[in-house]
Amino acid sequence: MEKKIGVIDIGSNTIRLVIYEWTQSRRNFREIENIKVTASLRSYLNSNQSLSDEGINLLIDTLQGFQMMIRHYELAEVICVATAAIRQSANREEILRILHEKTSFSINLLSEYEEAYYGYLSVIHSTNIKEGITIDMGGASTEITYFHDSKLVHYHSFPFGSLSLKLQFVTGSIPTAEERQQIRQFLLPHFQSLTWLHDKHIPVIAMGGSARNAARIHQNYVKYPLVGMHQYEMSRLELIEVKEMLQDISFTDLQKVEGLSKERSTTILPAFELFNILCNISNATKFVFSLKGLREGILYQKMNDVSGEPLPLAEASIDELMQEFRIASPTVNQFKKLAGLFYSQAASIIGEGTYFNEDDFELLMRGAQTFHLGRYGEEDSSSAAFYLLANRTIMGLSHRERVKLALVASFKGKGTFQKYLHPLKNWFTKEEQRKLCIIGAILKLSNSLNSTQQNIVQDFVITAIENSWNIDIQCQKYFKFEEYQFEKQKKHLEKLLKISIISHFHLN
Structure with missing residues (x-):
């Protein structure tokens, strides 16, 4: 019997409700609805690192809007998770209490480990890669894992993402050459401190909105003849070529680049700096985009708990x-x-x-x-x-x-x-x-x-x-x-x- 399940993901850049159809006999699921609100919650943190009333009200309005879709699809189960934007807020307990009172959603505030783990889980259940480095770059945090023989070995969560890098280092719409250099100088010591990343010579598997836009831009740039994003591959050189192409054009032209979402146009260049540093330090063999990320990782774990067995792939x-x-x-x-x-x-x-x-x-x-x-x-x-x-x-x-x-x-x-x-x-x-x-x-x-x-x-x-x-x-x-x-x-x-x-x- 087919079952529908909803996952609400409260991120630092976007808030999404994704509805999946899960056929238990097939032990798999497919996405049937994806509703996104670009909220940029990270920008609503005040000087005390508390989410402002305006940010909380935006969250309430968004979740109440999602409730209409949940009723329309008659969902018996909805999983609601929040990540770095709420986790890094000084008033996070108050936020969770208010949201529960106003929307009735019980929100699971994911730990750094859980956020990294679900990204890793989605990769090993949706790709044939047995050893790799995953990166899930959000607006306010970046989760990195290293897995070998499909087993999680190391994880780390950095308290910065594409939006927070933009807010911290970029004064205009896009970074200048000097600001890009400042971003690199900031990022490099953080990644160098993770010795388990050094010179691995394995694939880097990236998920999230910034990675998706990077892959889409390259697909359009090379006139890629196939449809589909999942497991799309780029070499390190191709990643650099796209970055250099983007940083040499004006903000007006950047907004017109095929494959780049307008809301990502101010954060895509900081994201590229981070991707390149990770690929260089790890000596990555390739940069792979995974369409499956945190939300799918949550479902893969749920399905594994039910079946007690790993999910088959091909x-x-x-x-x-x-x-x-x-x-x-x-x-x-x-x-x-x-x-x-x-x-x-x-x-x-x-x-x-x-x-x-x-x-x-x-x-x-x-x-x-x-x-x-x-x-x-x-x-x-x-x-x-x-x-x-x-x-x-x-x-x-x-x-x-x-x-x-x-x-x-x-x-x-x-x-x-x-x-x-x-x-x-x-x-x-x-x-x-x-x-x-x-x-x-x-x-x-x-x-x-x-x-x-x-x-x-x-x-x-x-x-x-x-x-x-x-x-x-x-x-x-x-x-x-x-x-x-x-x-x-x-x-x-x-x-x-x-x-x-x-x-x-x-x-x-």
Whole structure:
């Protein structure tokens, strides 16, 4: 039974109500509503570090507005959390009491550890990265963690964020060269003090509004050909290039930059200074944006508490795709059996362990699961399968891995493969492209062996003789339809491997 749950996140820059739909049987959730109010609560702290009456009234009005949406969606459960803006307020107890009286929300004031932990939790449950550094930069605090083998090892919370850096160092709308230097001089000792960050040579995974805007700006800047933000990657050099591009333009032009939210235009440059210092100190291999952050971390913990097990990643996302597009499991199971059998024998001939590896087999299996997705889209099923898989977020798969899956699952022939690959041709070497074509051709040929979906083929044996492969295929029923399709589709693998494939179908 589907259940809806709301999470209210009272941050220093923004206040959000996000509504998720949680299907317990699938052990996952999806966002169905996201309402944001740019409140900049950090700017309402007075000289005594107390949140002013004006700031408290803004909070009350926002939460009362959220209550209307909560009633509309008939939410049985709403989790309300507050972070640094309230945590750093001298009158935080009074704020929580007033908010409860005026709105009836019981607000959980997160500790520094909890805020860092939920960010880490969202990353390990939504990416395939086993070792990394997470950064969740808000308006008034920045949480850093280091995890290894998916286990949290270190965490730290800095009492500054993009908005507080702007308020502390920037007099105008955007920082001058001198003010940027002051920000760097302020930040550097703080990060140098965390020796566990030094020279790690691992990915930095960033979440939050500033990181999201950085990724969006770069996507627009390079005319990125795919849709989707989660696990979007940038090199350290690309991060620097975007920063330098932004700091060399006027504030008026900065507000027009594609991918930059207007409310972030005054805080994005301080944020870039912080990102660059972290990446330099840690010697980051790449800068990765995670669309999943604190709110999702709260839900992942809640779901883990219910299930008692870690959540699956790519497999769960692909299973959801199969259910969404009503792809029958028995058909997929037979396809995986045939593809696995063909692959194992072909790999032993071509060079298992030298040419093919475990990742290739995993890609083949995922390709078999998603091979029929296109049938439920446009008339061109190959095109539909490619664009669906290339542009759909699949938890646990990077954008590059997603494209590899799309290319093998949509394989129609080398010409179509090159057409799909053209905008991404620099992503893969010639040898990688050839291997992807071979895996795609194996999938296409294996699919032909169950073209009537009656599980007719029971077994087959491939024997390599010089430049020919003899395939002896054992069938339990009338096999002429499968034989016809096999003979039609074998040309793709023959061209790629420069062999002749000779089939012998037999009725047991």
